[in-house]
Amino acid sequence: MDIQILNTPVNLLQAPNVAGLSFRLFRGDADFPAMVECINAAKLADAVERSETVEDVRTNYAHLKNSDPFRDVLIAEVGTEVVGYSRVEWYIDEMSHVRIYRCFGFIRPEWRRKGIGRAMLRYNEAALRKIAGEHPQDMPRQYESFGFDTEKENESLLRSEGYAVIRNSYQMVRPDLENIPDLALPEGLEFRPVRPEDYRTVWQATQEAFRDHWGYTQATEEDYQAWIAHRNFQPELWQVAWEGSRVVGTVLNFIDTEENREYHRRRGWTEDISTARSWRRRGVASALIARSLIMLKEKGMEEAALGVDTQNLCGALHLYERMGYRPIKRMSIYRKPMA
Numbered sequence: 001m002d003i004q005i006l007n008t009p010v011n012l013l014q015a016p017n018v019a020g021l022s023f024r025l026f027r028g029d030a031d032f033p034a035m036v037e038c039i040n041a042a043k044l045a046d047a048v049e050r051s052e053t054v055e056d057v058r059t060n061y062a063h064l065k066n067s068d069p070f071r072d073v074l075i076a077e078v079g080t081e082v083v084g085y086s087r088v089e090w091y092i093d094e095m096s097h098v099r100i101y102r103c104f105g106f107i108r109p110e111w112r113r114k115g116i117g118r119a120m121l122r123y124n125e126a127a128l129r130k131i132a133g134e135h136p137q138d139m140p141r142q143y144e145s146f147g148f149d150t151e152k153e154n155e156s157l158l159r160s161e162g163y164a165v166i167r168n169s170y171q172m173v174r175p176d177l178e179n180i181p182d183l184a185l186p187e188g189l190e191f192r193p194v195r196p197e198d199y200r201t202v203w204q205a206t207q208e209a210f211r212d213h214w215g216y217t218q219a220t221e222e223d224y225q226a227w228i229a230h231r232n233f234q235p236e237l238w239q240v241a242w243e244g245s246r247v248v249g250t251v252l253n254f255i256d257t258e259e260n261r262e263y264h265r266r267r268g269w270t271e272d273i274s275t276a277r278s279w280r281r282r283g284v285a286s287a288l289i290a291r292s293l294i295m296l297k298e299k300g301m302e303e304a305a306l307g308v309d310t311q312n313l314c315g316a317l318h319l320y321e322r323m324g325y326r327p328i329k330r331m332s333i334y335r336k337p338m339a
Contacts, residue, residue, distance in 0.1 A: 010074065012123050016115030018078065023123075026073035032057050034082035038106040045109035047150040051259040056231060063226030066090045074123060076107070076116055083111040086120045088128050091217045092139075099135060101128035101338060102144040117157055125338075132338060141338040149330040163334035167214060167311065172325035173267075174304040177297040179324075183287040185241055186279070189249070191291065192242045194235045199228060202240060205247035209274035214309055215333075232256055232269070237295065239288045241279075248276040249284040251292045255299065268296035270306045273316070280314060289323050307331070 008025040015021065032054045039052050061069055067089035076084040086105025093100050103124035107117050125143060132141050145163060147154040185191065194202055207219050227233065232254040241249035252272035260267055270292045275284045296304055306325065308316050 010123070012119045014115075014122055015119045018111075018114055018116065020078045021083075021116065022077050023120075024075050024077065025071070026069045026075060028070075029058065031073075031075065031082070031085075032061075035085050035106075038082060038084055038108055041108045042106040045112075046148065046152075046154070048148055049259070049263060051256065051262045053258065059229050059231070060226070063222055063229060064089070065220060065222050065226075072127065074105075074120055074127075076111075076120060078111065083108045084116060084120065086124055088124050088131070090128070090131060090135075094216045094218060095212070095214055097139050099132070099139050099141045100144045100335075101132055101141065102146075103128065104145055112153055117153075118161070121157065121161060129338065142335045143338055145334045147332060147334070149332065155332070158334045162336045164336065165332045166335045167309065167333040169307055169309050169331045169333075170317070170327040171307050171329040171331065172305065172320055173328050174293070174324040175326070176303060176324075177293055177301060180293045180297070181286075181290050181323075183283065183290040185249075185284060185287045186282050189241045189243055189279075189284065191239065194238050194240055196235075198240075198247075199235065200224070201245075202235075202238070202247055202250060202252075203227065205276065206250055206252070206272055206274045209250075209276055212277070213313065214311065231258075237268075237299075239292045239295065241284050241288060243279075246276075248279045249288050250274045251285075251288040253292050253296065255296070255301065266300060266302040268292075268299065268301040268304050270296075270304050273306065275314070285316075285319060286323065289320075293323075 010023040010025060012023055015023065036052060036054050036057055042048070043050055067087060069087065072088045074086045075082055084105060084107035086103060088101065088103045090099065090101045103121065105117070105120055128143065143163070145158055147158070203224055210216055234254040237253040237255065239251045239253065240247055250272055251270050253268060253270055255268050270289055273285055273289065293304055304325070306320065308320055310317055
């Protein structure tokens, strides 16, 4: 994203009285380094483990859906220093039949507890109401945000502004790659490497498998392009179960080398675990996970991680616990009705 625009100041009616504080819209590529600095400062203060580079953010912003950064990103500055930023977006929760208007942001810890985050949240809600006014009023509308259980200030702010937790997920870790069970696929299925011409087939299979899961939203071509552009798109590590030419199960593994380097560990991720509805509860996912763990150990990894909706309708949480994973952190989704 190399488009540049002039500095566009934004007046927040409820901005706190902080010397030198001002707000503006996104300028383009030049803002990415300061935005990453905000992410990194926030993650250290909030005990959130993530590794995001300027190039990662640039790639992400090149594939945004239902979010125009030049309209939907708000930058907070004190003098010439970027002290925080936020972004808004929207989507349709297909399962709940609700139009969701989401906002999130990052504030450098030394500039918290001064009212900056609250002013930005209220500005974002107003911006989302304006966006919602352009949409059909054919379903309920709700604000949404999210945060890990270690992000105490974020939780306090959201609750004080009327948000409530409506769903939780766990980050889970298998602390070693020993005693991996020997599990075979059901008869009629086979493991087969994924070729470039198979990428879209695998993508479509995972989308179909997740269609009846909470929070599902209809994927677009932009989502697909973002998926294949991500630095953790590593199809050579995937474990996929095939029934002839049909994909019936996936574990789309990856190794985040940036994150492993930063946190001095050897962790592989066993993510996008899906099973076609006609093959569920027949051992497909267990066999794919076992094969994934063996593969990660062969690649020199020492542990494995994944994320899971705690109320997953397929009982995924209990499956992962049986496979040796344990919860280490909770993520909460917050919502409140849009008046």
